[in-house]
Amino acid sequence: MSRFLPKIPPWVSPVVIGLLVLLFAFTQDSFYRLQLGTLSGIYAVAAIGLTLLFGAAGQISLGQAGLLGIAAFGTAYLTVDRGLGPVLSGVVSIAAATVVGLLLGWSALRITGHYLALVTLAFGLCFTELGRTVLPEGWYGVPPLAIGSLDLGDPQRFFVVVWVFVVLTLVASSLLVRSRFGRSIAALRDDPVAASACGVNLARTKVAVFGIASALAGVSGWLFAMYQGSVTETSFSFTLSFNLLIMVVIGGLGSPTGAVAGAVFLVLAPELGRSYEQYRLLSYGLILILVLALLPGGLASIGRLIAKPLRRRRAGVEETA
C-alpha cells in the first residue's frame, strides 16, 4: 500500500489541496458549486477512512454508509429532539459510530474477503431497513454548525470547515501510513501469517483499523447531517457504501490523497454529463467499468504509468542487471 512512498514529504499534498480549497471557496458566488464542493469534502473524509481499512489493511467493507447513518441520525436526534449543541452532539454521535465500527471489526475477525464484504453489506442493509421501519420520517431542521457564537452554517464558511477536516484527516492518515502502525496494517494486508510471526497482533490491529475507519465515517455522517439539514435513511443506503468503495478504488487503493481525488471525481462526474441529464447515471456506470479495466491502480496510478519509463531511464544499468 505505501508502495515506495514518494520522496515528496507527506505534508505537501494536504497544503496544496488546502490552498486550492481557499482559492475555490472565495471565488465562488454560486451556492450550488459550493454545495458540491462541500459534499465531496464530506465524502472524502469517509473515503480516507475506507482506504485505510480496505486499501491499507485489506479489510473490505460494504457497509460504511450504515456508520455514516448512525452518526447522522445521532446528530439529528441530539440536536433536533434533545437540543444539544452541534459540537457536543457530534462528539457523541461519532463515538457511537466508532463503537459500532469496533463491534463490526471484532465480529468480523474470523472471516475475510468475500464473507467480510457480505457481513458488512448485511449490516448496512440492516441499518437502512431499521431506519425505514422505525424512523421513516427521519428528522429535518438540523441546525447548522456553530461553535459558541461563531455561526459556521453559511455555505462558504461551512465549505471551508469541511475541507479543514479533510486536510487534517489527510495529514493524519499520510503520517499514520508511514508510522509503525501503518506498516503493520500493510503487513496484515500482504501476508497475515508473516505479519503475526513478526509480532503484529492481528486481532487488535484489525479492530483498531475498523475503529479508525468508523470514526472517520462518523465525522462524515455528522458533517452530512448539518450539510443536508434533513436526515432520513435514503441518504445512507447501500448505494452510498458502494460509492465510497468506488471513490477509494478509482482514487487508488490505499492512497489517502487518491481517496480525496476519488471523492471529488465521483461527486463531479455526474456534473460533467449535466447536459444529458438522463444519461448521467448510465455514463457513471460505464465510467466505473472503464476505470477498473484500464486503471487498476486508480487515478493515483496515472503517476506510476508516466513514471515507469522515467524511472527506468534514470535507474540506468542497475535496474536491468
Add this chain to the structure above:
Amino acid sequence: MTTEAVLAGRGITRRFGGVTAVSDVDVDVVAGEVTLVLGPNGAGKSTLVNCLTGVDRPDDGRVLLAGEDVTGRRPDQFNRMGVVRTFQHTRPFAGLSVAENVMVGAHGRTRAGFVRGTLRTRAARREEAALQAQADDLLAQVGLEGRGDARPTDLPLADERRLELARCLAAQPRVLLLDEPAAGLGEAEADALAALVRRLCAEFDLGVLLIEHHLELALGMADQVVVLDFGKVIARGTPAQIRADEAVRKAYVGVEEGT
C-alpha cells in the same frame, strides 16, 4: 544436553485426521548452537516448527521457553518472547519496501501505537530513527546493502531469503527457527547462506533450530542433530554420530554416500 535449552519441545504430538504428522518429539535449542532437524520430505519437520512457533497447536506435549510453558501461544506472542522464524516459501510484504519489511520485523519489541505514531511524538520519532538505522545495519549484515528502497518482489530468491533473515533479526530474538533456508538455492548461494547463519548465531548468541533435508550442507552447520522419520525421532547426536548411524542411512535409502 550440556547447557540449559532456550527453547524446548517435550513430547510434541500433532495429528491431522488419522495421520500422526509428529509424534512424541523432544527437541532442544541451545543458545549459540545450531540444532538440526533432519528428515525426508513429509517427515513432519514443518509441522514441528509450526508447533514450536505458535502457527499451529500441538495436540499434546509442551513447548517450554527458558523453562516457562508457552504451549499454544499466538505467533505474535512468541515473537515478543524472542522466538522468530523464516518460512519455507518466502513471505515478503510485497507492498512495503525492503527496508520497511525489516522494520516490520521489529514490530513485536516496539511500542509506538497509532496515536503516537500519527502525532509523531518525540518518542515515536526517536523509535522510527532507531528502526531505520537498525534496518540499514541488518541489511548490510545480510549482504543487502543499499537495497532498502527496492521492492522485495524484485529480489532474486537468495536475496529474498536474506531479507527474511534480516527481518527476523530485527526482533533481536533469542531463538531463530529456519524452515529449509537452502531450498531452491544453488550450491554457492547455499554455502554463503550457511556461513552467514553460523556467523549470526555466534555473534548474537542465537539458539538456532534448522530444518533441512539438504544433508551435507546441514550437517556442516549443525552442532546437534535430531533425525525424524514419519514424525518419530529415530536418531539424535552430533553430526559425526549421525553420519555413521545405520538407521539414518536406511531412512535416507539411496542417499549418496558422501558426494
Add this chain to the structure above:
Amino acid sequence: MSRRFTAVLAAAAMTVVLAACGDDSDSGNGSASGGTDPIKIGAILGISGRFAFVGEPQKQALELAQQRINADGGIAGRQVEFVVYDDEVDETKSVPLANRLISEDKVVAIIGPSITVPALAIQPIVERAKIPNMTLTSKAIWEGKDGSYVFHTTPREEVEVKSVLSFIKDELKVTKVGVIYDRQPYGTGNLAFIKQFAPDFGLQVVSEEGIENNDTNADAQVQRVRAAGAETVVVWVGDPAASSVVKAINQAGWTVPVLGSSAIAGPRFAELAGPAAEGVYSNSTYDTKAPPANQKTFLDEFTAKFNGPPTQFAAFAYDSAYVLKGAIEAAGGKTDGESIRKGIIDMPAYEGVVATYDFADDNHNGIPNGPLFYIVQVKGGKFEVVYDTRK
C-alpha cells in the same frame, strides 16, 4: 513524478473543472430585469424511482402548461421556460438541485418537489434565498409562518381523508375500517389523520398494516386486515403496491369494498391490477362527467397530448404554474422573489383545475377548507365519478 503528486494534480484538476463547469450557464438574465428573454421557473419532481407515478405526470403537466402559456402570449409579454430536474424522491438530490436552480439557472420560482421528505428538505433553502416555492406535497410545515415563501396548491391531507370517511359513512354504511398504508411519510401522515377523524364519522379503525411502495406481495397484510374483521379496506399507497393489495384481496376471494387514495386515480392502476381493479373506489378532484371550464380544457388537452387521462398529481403542478403566472402578472411583470410572493397573495381568486385558489398571508394553500373531492370507481377498467362529497 510519483503517485502522490499525480493524485494532487488530479484533485486540483477536478476543482478547477468544478469551478468552470458552472460558467457556461451564466446566461445574462438577471431575475429582476424586465428584458425579453424567457422567465425561467424551476421544478424538482420525483420522475424516476419509487414515486415515478407522481412525478412523471407532473412533468407532462408542466410541458402542457409551458406550451399553453407561451401560445397565449406568455407571462407579462415574456415567454416562460420550465427547468425540470428529477430528484428521484431522494432529499440527498433535491437539496443540491434546489441550489442549482437558484444559483446556476437563476430561476424566479420553484415548483415541487413532489413527495413530502424531499419537499421539506428544500424549504429552508428557498426561504433563505427568498425564492417563492409552490411545493407539491400536501404537508407544508412552514405554512402560516409570517413572510414564508412556501405555498401549495395541493389540498390539505385532511380534506381528502374526510371525503373518504364521509363516503364510507354515508354510502358504504359500514363502521369497521382496515387501513393498508405506505410506510413512508405519505402513508403514515394520512394514517394519523384517518385515526384522528374516524370517530367524528362514527367509524372505527380495526387494523393498520404498513407496506412498502414497491412491495409485490400483500397477502400477509390482507390476511391480517380480514382477520381483524374490517368491513372496508382503505389503501393509502401508490402503485405498484396498491395493485398488489387489490390482487391479494381478489386472490383471497374476499369481497369487500376497497377505497384507494387519490394516488391511484389514474389509468395505470387498472392496467397493473387487471380484473382485480374492478369496483375499487378512489377519490379525485376531476369531475369526469361535467368538468368546469378550466378543468375540461386541461383534461382534454392532457389526454390528447399524452394519449391518456391525467392523474390527480398532474393538476397540482398545472395549477402551480398558472398561480405563478397570475402572481407575476399581478406584480406588473416584476420577477424578483419578494414581488412574486406579494403577487401570489394579492392576485385575484384563480379558478384552477383542482379548485379556486385565493391565497392570503395566513392561508398559503388558497383552498377553502371544505370538501373538494369526487369519489370515483373503476368500471370497465376506467375510473368514473360515482359520488360527490361536496353536496
Add this chain to the structure above:
Amino acid sequence: MSVDYPQVLATGLTYGVIFALVALGYHLIYVSSGMLNFALGEQLAVAGLVVLSLMSAGVPFVLALIVAVLAAAAFGAGYERFALRPALRMGLVGPLIASVGVAIVIGQARVLIWGPNPRPFAPFTGAPNESVGFLGGRWPIQSFWIIGLAAVSAAALLLFLRYTWYGRAWRATAQSPVGARLSGIDPSVVSMSAVSVASALVTIAGVAIAPIVLAGGFYALDFGVRAFAAAIIGGFTSTTGVLLGGLFIGLLDAWLVAALSAAWSDVVLYAVLALALLVRPRGFLGREGVSRA
C-alpha cells in the same frame, strides 16, 4: 397474530424457487471463477420487459422467451469478458465492483428504454390473477409454472454439470483451479460460460415471476440480496445447498412477513444473513477452504 401457514407455504415456495435460481447463478459464477456478481438482480428485473417488447413486436411468447434467454446468455458472456475479467487485475474485489457498474448500466438503461413504471405481465396460462386452492392456501396459477420451470432449469443444469465437458470443467476448476489449468481447461472460458449460463437462469426466473411482481419493477436489490443470503446459508460451494438455501429464505421471508410485518421482515432477514456469515461462513453444506479470500 395467527399465521396462515398454508399461505406462507404458497408465497414462500413461489418466491423461494426464484431465490434458488438466482442463488444458483451466484453459485456457478463463484465456484468457477471466485467472483461475486451483483448484476444478476438487475438482469432478473429486466427479463420480463425484454420478453414483453418481443411479444409486442409480434413474436409468440415461447419464442420470445427463448430469444430473451439466449440474448441474456450472450450479454452475460459479453460483460464478463469486457467488464469483469479486465478488473481482475485488482484482485477479486475488482469484478465485484465492476459488476456493480454493470448493474447500474442495466438499471439505468431499463429506465431509459422502458421508462420507470413497471408493466403488467400476463400469466403463462389462465386469467390474470387467477388463483386456485391447494394445500389450504391460495396459489396463483403462475406459481405452478414458476416452480415447474425452476425445477426443470435446475435439473437441466445439474445434468449439465454432471455429464458434459463444460460441467466437468467447471467442477474441476472449482475444486482446484491450478489442477484444471494444468489439464488444459482454459479458466477464462469457464468463467465466461458460467456468467453466461447464470444470466440465462436469472432471465428464466425473471420472466417466470413477472406475472406476479410485474415486469421491470424496483425489486432488483430485494431479490438480489435475498438470493445472496440463500447462497451463503446454503454454502456457496454446494449446488444442492444453494438450492435448499433459496427455498429456506423464501419460506423464512414469507413467514416473517406473516408473523411480524413487512417492515420488520427485511430487518430480521438481513440480521439472519449477517449472523449466518459470522457463525458458519461456509454455510451449512459448503466445503471448508474454498473461501478464496
